[in-house]
Amino acid sequence: MAFAAAGRHSLYVERMGAGSPSVVFDAALGASSLSWALVQPAIAEETLTLSYDRAGLGRSEAGPMPRTASRIVDELRLLLDRAGVPPPFVLVGHSFGGMISRLFASRYLREMGGLVLVDVPDARDWCEMSPENRKKLETGAWLARRGALAARLGIARAVSWMARVGAAGVARRVSTSVSGGVLRGQADHLIAPIQKLPPELRRLAPQAWVRPKFYEALASQMENLPEGAAEIAGLDGLEDLPLVVLTATNPSPRRLRQQEEATRLSSTGVHRIARNSGHWIPVDEPELVIESVLEVVRQARSPRTQATAE
Numbered sequence: 001m002a003f004a005a006a007g008r009h010s011l012y013v014e015r016m017g018a019g020s021p022s023v024v025f026d027a028a029l030g031a032s033s034l035s036w037a038l039v040q041p042a043i044a045e046e047t048l049t050l051s052y053d054r055a056g057l058g059r060s061e062a063g064p065m066p067r068t069a070s071r072i073v074d075e076l077r078l079l080l081d082r083a084g085v086p087p088p089f090v091l092v093g094h095s096f097g098g099m100i101s102r103l104f105a106s107r108y109l110r111e112m113g114g115l116v117l118v119d120v121p122d123a124r125d126w127c128e129m130s131p132e133n134r135k136k137l138e139t140g141a142w143l144a145r146r147g148a149l150a151a152r153l154g155i156a157r158a159v160s161w162m163a164r165v166g167a168a169g170v171a172r173r174v175s176t177s178v179s180g181g182v183l184r185g186q187a188d189h190l191i192a193p194i195q196k197l198p199p200e201l202r203r204l205a206p207q208a209w210v211r212p213k214f215y216e217a218l219a220s221q222m223e224n225l226p227e228g229a230a231e232i233a234g235l236d237g238l239e240d241l242p243l244v245v246l247t248a249t250n251p252s253p254r255r256l257r258q259q260e261e262a263t264r265l266s267s268t269g270v271h272r273i274a275r276n277s278g279h280w281i282p283v284d285e286p287e288l289v290i291e292s293v294l295e296v297v298r299q300a301r302s303p304r305t306q307a308t309a310e
Helices: 040-044 069-082 096-107 131-153 155-164 168-178 188-196 205-210 212-223 225-233 253-263 286-300 303-309
Strands: 002-006 009-016 022-026 049-052 089-094 112-118 243-247 270-273
Touching: 009 040, 009 069, 022 069, 022 096, 040 049, 040 286, 049 069, 069 096, 069 225, 089 096, 089 286, 096 112, 096 225, 112 286, 131 205, 131 212, 212 225, 243 253, 243 286, 253 270, 270 286
Parallel strands: 022 049, 022 089, 089 112, 112 243, 243 270
Antiparallel strands: 002 009, 009 049
């Protein structure tokens, strides 16, 4: 199902369940609503849920450029109106999607019922960038621009097919060759997570990788990340908004300090470290995400939280 979000473009949504609060899922940088396939159905048994694909990603149409964090938040708020998804909202954001969720929560704090941040980067790392992070971001955007060209030439379609039929190793080697060797070590971020999805969904993920719009949106998100990160880094706290922060297994001391600090954004914040997950906690350890979301849903239903939202 697709709903017009802004201007002339539409965003793909998966809406499940009924009830309040409304749980809204936002995926990682180049990911889609498929990231939540192991989480959303369980939450939908309890309340209304919506996952979506940002403009240009997954099954959504391309949106206006540039793809800034502020524009993405505006489009999400309009989408929720047009999809008939009412507040209070519990936003569940993974990685870059968590940064979007954080900005949304700050802008619409009185409409929020809670927030779950799933292994979200520290915004300061991307607005006060180290040389390593600057190179990583510039390289990523360059790769995405090159991916758009590959998609137009049909190379991306071949890689997608190999990943879909299970030849992930070959697909990685082709991806590495196409990217001039720079993609080595990064291809798993696109290819590996889909292997954990149900078979009927596994074939859908690579379809996005054959379209120029995917790479163009991805490149623009990365190119505009420092601007969005600076805005997020300067936000005030979240008062007593129900908050759970989830972190991948074995965080470094610096990462642990950052995540503990993120937990203190709310006076009710809780921090949990996954037992056996890499960055992709929603597919590595979905039960942890489900448990945390349901906890926040219960808190959002409490009289005190409802009174604050009103």
